[in-house]
Every structure is written in structure tokens, then in C-alpha cells.
Amino acid sequence: MQIRLFLGLKPSVPQVQSLVTLQRQLGELGRPVPADNLHITLFFLGTIEREKADAFVRAIGSQTWPSYRLTLDQLSLWRKPKIICLRGIASDEKLQQSVEKIRQIAKTVALEDPFTVYTPHITLLRKATVLPDERQKFFTEPLIISAEAMHVFQSISHESGVEYQIIKSWPLRQ
Secondary structure, eight states: OEEEEEEEEOOOHHHHHHHHHHHHHHGGGSEEOOGGGOOEEEEEEEEEEHHHHHHHHHHHHTSOOBOEEEEEEEEEEETTTTEEEEEEOOOOHHHHHHHHHHHHHHHHTTOOOOOSSOOOEEEEEESOOOOOTTHHHHOOSOEEEEEOEEEEEEEEEETTEEEEEEEEEEEOBO
């Protein structure tokens, strides 16, 4: 059996509320991502066999993961996937080390890394083709995420859209 998974972080409830406000300000530029689906992807597993998924989850769970901070401070349009996202740079050394460790674990269970460079981001709108020139008026303060837990999300398709369910979590430690 195949399932669709990714490893990621969940913003806090107040941060999600701020992101939803930002989505409303961006108006009709795209289709808003549902508030419950807002997240930061650390590693995209894609659609894989359950055995590989289980091996990956076990390997991730066997490690200790540090906490870190992420600063998302740039509103961007990514043309190929047609998304507007809030992005940042993986400048925290603990985040960089964690992403590299995740990539190495993925290789041990024969998973391909879909990214050449990791760019932390939260997708706000899908089916977007333009970004307003005055984008800074929409976004004035950086979003700072203090990552406290890492999650495996399962992407489940419904007639009404896609739902991201957390199926496993691990605390991030100081």
C-alpha cells in the first residue's frame, strides 16, 4: 500500500492566525491553503510504499533532534508550482544539520531528495501567477518560528481538497 508523506513543522496557533490574515490581505491572487494545512516542510517523501515510510519514521524516531529558530521574512511567488509563500533562509546551524541528517536517513531507506537547496517556506496561496509590487505593505514583520516538535504528515485527498494529518511527532530538544 502506498501513502503520501512529508516531514515538517507546524506553526503555533497565533502564527497560523497571522498567516490567515496575510492570506486575506493577498485576496484573489490565488487559492488560500486551509489554515489547518499551513506548515513548513523539512523533507518531502511523496507517495511511497508503507514499508519505506515505516523504515523512515523508525529511523527519524531513533535520533535526538535539536530545537531551532526559523525566520520567514520574504513574500515570494514561485512560478513553476504557482504558489505564493512566505520564505526565509536556513541560517540556524541546528536547522541545517537537522535537514542534512534527515537527507542522510532518507538515503538509507532509498528515498530521493526532491530539493537541491533547502528553502524553509510556508505556502500561503496555490494557483497564483502574480505577486503585488507593494507586497511589503502586506508583510511588515518577520514570522519567527521556534521549532519545538517535528511531525510526519500524511496527505489525504478528499472531494473537498487535501488534508494534512499528523501521524507521528517528536519533540525537539534544547
